[in-house]
Amino acid sequence: MNRKLFLYNTASRSKEEFVPAHDPVSMYCCGPTVYNYAHIGNLRTYIFEDVLKRLLLALGYRVKHVVNITDVGHLTSDADSGEDKMEKGAHREGKTVWQIADYYTKVFKQNIKDLNILDADLWPKATDHIAQMIAMVKTLEKKGFTYKTGDGIYFDTTKFPRYAEFARLDIENLQAGSRVDMGDKRSVTDFALWKFSPKGKQRQMEWDSPWGKGFPGWHIECSAMSLAYCPQPLDIHCGGMDHVxxxxxxxxAQSEAATGNPFARYWLHGEFLVLDKGKMAKSSGDFLTLDSVKEAGISPLAFRMFCYSAHYRSPLMFSWDGLKAAGQGLANLKKLALSETKRPLTPGAVSAESVDAVLAPFFEALCDDMNMPVACAHVWSLLKDPAVAAEAKYAAMERADAVLGLGLLTDDRPQEHVSDLERSGVRLRLVSLTAPDDALVDKIVEMAARRTQARANKDFPAADEIRKELLGMGIEIKDLPGGVAECRIGIHS
Ligand SMILES: [Zn+2]
Known part of the structure; x- marks a missing residue:
């Protein structure tokens, strides 16, 4: 498909045409800190990243997708004070840090699977890359970007003149308005590259380094791991809005200071899922997980559909009613897709050009910085368009769903079990969701035979009594042409 893709680049604060520097396209996404369940606000970010990856693949790009697992070093505050989130999680649950990391990594990957998010090509773990992080800090030290305090090695942001550029920071005001405990930091924006283990306290995760026993800062891990697996500059770097x-x-700052080269070309950030006028954050106590959604009887794909109701750069207000409506919308869309499409009998029966043509408005919306609400509206109108043949709709839905990831052509409605039988002078068709047991079949045959006899005797009230009796048992009897009585078992009346 020959189509230009435009993405909003946080670095330039504008939509830019996407022209990758590498094949495969390198795409690095900040991953989870595995000390607790992911909240559904985090998962919204991974869904937007998945749509981006699926879109790139649909446009014919190859993609190398890397998501890190933060299993050490993420402090509870951005100010480089506070506990390490991992050690805190371990303390809370009475487990080792390694058990905590292992457990929540598994839960996270299950969330990813449930949401039909394509698996990353690489899931590097921070604890497997301590050597690369130490090497990077050594380079920064050699180049004069670091200083040492009582609790760690810090990056000196005044040595990196472009520091304020990316987030449009007003450093002077930040300094003046800072209420955080600076410790020995020279500037409020300076940050830890390596933290020393606290004196007299044994940490579960600590490593030897040229500066003594300790552990890496959170930020350094993404720089070290992205550079370990992707050529510089990264084509795409994604994350949540709160990371900017x-x-x-x-x-x-640390990557460009260390290598002297630009770090990443396109920066994409997903907006928050908003709950009760605040962003959905774990630090505020209660938070919703995908398990809470499943426990409410709502499918993870309904949550995926819910995320499509807003542009990824707009805040999305969470409500259970909104989520349930999205689930109903998804069920309706699937029903429409299954009834309006027909799988072509021979492959290639529908030409690629005709599929391109009917999908043009869909991809146009996607290539305009992934406008999902508009793209989804086009899917609805395409399915309802009487001018498009059912086979062409099928081929189009296959292509569209490769980006949407909603399983639109998967018929997961319960399949009916149908059996025909002729006994005691009656011909029956039994329809049920599971095969009925013999005793029930005997009972139905006996009652149906009595009903047939009553009708032969023109005793219609008696025949109707039997019909009602069956209905009371959750069975609906109906006469089909040709003297066959259909019994639908499991009717809720
Ligand atoms: Zn990161």
Missing amino acids: RVHHTNEI
């Missing part, structure tokens, strides 16, 4: 001011600003 600190995490990504710091990633850029």
Whole structure:
């Protein structure tokens, strides 16, 4: 498909045509800190990233998708104070840090699977890349970008003149308005590259380094791991909106200071899922997980559909009613897709050009910085368009769903079990969701035979009594042409 893709680049604050520097396209996404369940606000970000990846693939690009697993070093505050989130999680649950990391990594990957998010090509873990992080800090030290305090090695942001550029920071005001405990930091924006283990306290995760026992800062891990697996500059770097001011600003500063090259070309950020007028954050206590959604009887794909109701750069207000409506919308869309499409009998029966043509408005919306609400509206109108043949609709839905990831052509409605039988002078068709047991079949045959006899005797009230009796048992009897009585078992009346 020969189509230009435009993406909003946070770095330039504008939509730019996407022209990758590498094949495959390198796409690095900040991953989870595995100390707790992911909240559904986090998952919204991974869904937007998945749509981006699926779109790139649909446009014919190859993609190398890397998502890190933060299993060490993420402090509870951006100010480089506070506990390490992993050690805190372990303390909370009475487990080792390694058990915590292992457990929540598995839960996260299950969330990803449930949401039909394509697996990343690489899931590097921070604890497997300590050597690369130490090497990067050493380079920064050699180039004069670091200083040492009582609790760690810090990046000196005054040595990197472009520091404020990415997030449009007003450093002077930040300094003046800072209420956080600076410790020995020289500037409020300076950040830890390596933290020393606290004196007299044994950490579960700590490593030897040229500066003594300790652990890496959070920001350095993304720089070290993205550079370990992707050629510089990265084509695409994604994350949540909350990463712009600190995490990504710091990633850029330390990576560009260390290598002397631009770090990433296109920066994409997903907006928050909003709950009760605040962003959905774990630090505020209660938060919703995908398990809470499943426990409410709502499918994870309904949540995926819900995310499509807003542009990824717009805040999305969460409500259970909204989520349920999205689930109903998805069910309706699937029903429409299954009834309006027909799988072509021979492959290639529908030409690629005709599919391109009917999908043009869909891809136009997607290539305009992934406008999902508009793209989804086109899917509805395409399915309802009487001018498009059912086979062409099928081929188009296959292509569209490769981006949407909603399983639109998968018929997951319960399949009916149908059996025909002729016994005691009656011909019956039994329709049920599971095969009925023999005793029930005997009972139905016996009652149907009595009903047939009553009708032969023109005793219609008696025949109707039997019909009602069957209905009371959850069975609906109906006469089909040709003297066959259909019994639908499991009717809720
Ligand atoms: Zn990151």
